[in-house]
Amino acid sequence: MKDDLSSIFHKSEFKELLAKYADMLDNHTSVYFEADEITLLAEFYASMGNIKASEEVVDYGLSLHPDNLDILIFKCHNLIAKGNTNDAQCILNTITDQNDYEVRLLQAELYLAQKRTQEADALLDQLYQDEKDIDTMLDIAHVYMDDHQKKKAHYWLEKAYSEAPENIGVLEEMASYHFSFGNPEEAVKLYNQLLDEAPYTLDFWHNLIRCYIRMYQSEKAMEAIDFAMAIDDTNLITWELKSNCLLLENEIDQALECLFYIEKHTTEKPYIQNIIMSIYFIVQDYQKVLEYSDKIIASGKLPYFEMASLYHKRGISHLRLENQSACKEDVEQGLAYDNHSSELYLLKGELHLDEKKLEDAQTAFHYGELFAEDEAEAAAYIGTAYFHNEYWEQALEYLRKEEELNPDIMHSNYYLMAYCYYRMKEEKLTFTYLVRGAVFSSSSLKKEEPVLSPFETDEHFYELAKDIFLKIKSGEINPMEYLNE
Known part of the structure; x- marks a missing residue:
């Protein structure tokens, strides 16, 4: 929750930068950007979940600034996030100054990703010995938090807190720690303390709202949203959080109105359209699911890894609207993006049952179970499909299986x-x-x-x-x- 750049992303200067980059892509031209502009654009796309676009910005930035440390580090972070630790190490090894603080911090992160814990610990301890200050402690804590090492992160945060209990950065990182590790109540206290010091900081309000939503305290969340809106009623993060709060209260129509506002004003429409489509899917408004999936597909900008899920929702919608041929196309399109998608194989099985092709359905269901993260959910889906299609013996088999699993x-x-x-x-x-x-x-x-x-x-x-x-x-x-x- 630390390093929330949403306030920067909503400033007019950044919007101009984003428009400049978008125009370059649309016109297939080359435009010069400063290195810090490149990393900011990459951060923006990453925050939207569009990793492919983020990587493309980084690669373009390296064509302009091949030796820029910040861009190289960003590329390494992207590779580590994707599990490509060997490639990240190769890039890291090309950096001339291996004693640079950021390079050593990144090397520790890479060690952790490679499960080389002792080497990471030793490097971070040495880093602190060389740079004994609060920021170093916070950076080390952040590396451990990213690796989900709760105890080690807490050790460094407590060390920083004992030396600087009023430090804004320490309080912010401590609040982020408590939120990340399932203690939003403590995070609320810290964010309120931060807001006492900096009442007009939207990032603090946003994180406080997230805490209340996590705690299912929608009334307090809405109060915090009102304060955030009073500071800036055009901030799209605030509008999205308001929609989340309204969804918590099952106020679907009001939540959608918030999302429509974002859709109108955002530069990253597929991100918010995907959320709108998902809500329509939950409330079973299948025509609207198809309408929004058409918009997203036409944009070509939804992250690759989300396309299989989109085609699943689209396929379900077509099947419920009795358009089996369109459903079949959706399933095949989705599997082209992810051929290990359990939900697509389960849908394929249901489609075959609808076509009275029992053996084909059983084959598809087999793969649906094989790739399922939750076996009980898969069994429930299959049992439901058999039940609806009046295959009583098979329905009984999966109802019993569901009981065994859950x-x-x-x-x-x-x-x-x-x-x-x-x-x-x-x-x-x-x-x-x-x-x-x-x-x-x-x-x-x-x-x-x-x-x-x-x-x-x-x-x-x-x-x-x-x-x-x-x-x-x-x-x-x-x-x-x-x-x-």
Whole structure:
């Protein structure tokens, strides 16, 4: 949360710089930029999640300033972030002054990325011995924070705090530490302390808002947003945070209005359009999902790694709108970006079920499970797809699998399993699972939010389930003998 450059990115000087660079790209010309302008542009694109654009700026900058230390260091940071530590080391080795402070700090970061912890520790300790000041302690703490080494980061922050408890930089880094490692309550205290010293610093307000949102304290977040808006009601970071807060309160329309404002004024439209599209996807406004995905695809500026997810949302939307051929195209386009995307293979399986191609669906589902980060979620998706398409045996298999992977949801599936047995004409097992459903998830009988509920479409099954529930309640049925396998 430290080094938030959003305030710089909203200044007119930077907007002019960004427009100058964009014009150069549009006109396919070459324009001179100072080295610090290059790194600022690279920081901007990186902050937008557009790593490809950030790398392109850096490469262009090196064509102008091949030996510039700041640009070379930025390129190394990009390579480390991508896991290309060998390439980063090669570039680092080309830098003439290996004793430069920033070069040594970067070497320590590279050691950590290579899991060479002892060498990193020794280098950072020596760096402090050579430069015994507060900024060095903070830089070392920041390197450890980036490597998720909580204890070591805390050691250096405490050391800095003990020497300079009122130092703005120390307080800011300490607040960032607490937020990053899951203690937003402590971060709130520190950001309020910082705001007492610098009440017009938007970065502090933004980070305070992030803390309140993390703590689900939307009322306090909105109060902080009001203060930030009073300082600058055109700042797009504030508008985005306001949209996040409104989403927390499920105020979808108001949140979208904030995002529309950003879309109108930002230079990086695909970033915000992707957020808008994702909200429409969540609320199942599939026509709007398609509308915004068209805008993003036409721009050609969404980061490469996000394109597979975009095509997944687009494919789901086409399938829900009963356009199977368009869905199929989306799946193939998405897999071209990421052929290990679990969600795209799961969608492909669902599409095959819709086409009554069971074997093809099973193959796609196999890959969906193979690449899944969360096996239980994948099993739930597959079970739902089989259930909706009336493949009762397969649905039962995956409902059971979901229970094994996530026992906490076991009881919520009983009525679904009962319906599978009901449709398979397994009367005894239907009765058993209706009893279990009545005992453990009787609220489903209220027909409230009937996600995947058969009660809305099968009145006979609903009456049967209701009858068993009432008989258990009256004592006519003893449920105990049905609760164990």
